[in-house]
Amino acid sequence: MDNNKEIAALLNTWEQTYKKGQLTLWIFLALKEDQKYVEEIKSFIEEKSHQTIRCEEQSIYRNLRKYQQLGVVDFETQKGNKGPDRKYYYLTVMGHQLTDTFIDRNIRLFFSAEMMQLLNQ
Numbered sequence: 001m002d003n004n005k006e007i008a009a010l011l012n013t014w015e016q017t018y019k020k021g022q023l024t025l026w027i028f029l030a031l032k033e034d035q036k037y038v039e040e041i042k043s044f045i046e047e048k049s050h051q052t053i054r055c056e057e058q059s060i061y062r063n064l065r066k067y068q069q070l071g072v073v074d075f076e077t078q079k080g081n082k083g084p085d086r087k088y089y090y091l092t093v094m095g096h097q098l099t100d101t102f103i104d105r106n107i108r109l110f111f112s113a114e115m116m117q118l119l120n121q
Contacts, residue, residue: 019053028099035090
């Protein structure tokens with residue numbers, strides 16, 4: 001296998017693992033912006049990630065159920081544009097605190113002068 005193919009294969013594996021681990025962050029970012037129903041969350045993730053993160057609605061539902069049980073996410077039912085009522089999900093107060101703390105501890109560090117220098121080398 002030539003070096004470029006090996007790098008491409010390794011990068012693909014790394015990115016797939018990375019993306020799976022990022023789904024919760026992307027869902028929380030979508031809900032941090034405003035309450036949304038699942039289709040809107042999916043669209044937000046795909047648009048804001050420049051189509052690099054694609055997810056199944058079932059994965060989003062599974063994630064939302066897990067965090068609803070933990071009191072981080074909740075929903076309210078509202079009339080849909082057409083058809084049945086929709087569940088509009090939102091972050092609870094604890095969900096906002098969790099998201100903000102995660103961002104402070106794990107995301108903002110990449111914007112320090114030291115990290116920016118490393119990233120730009």
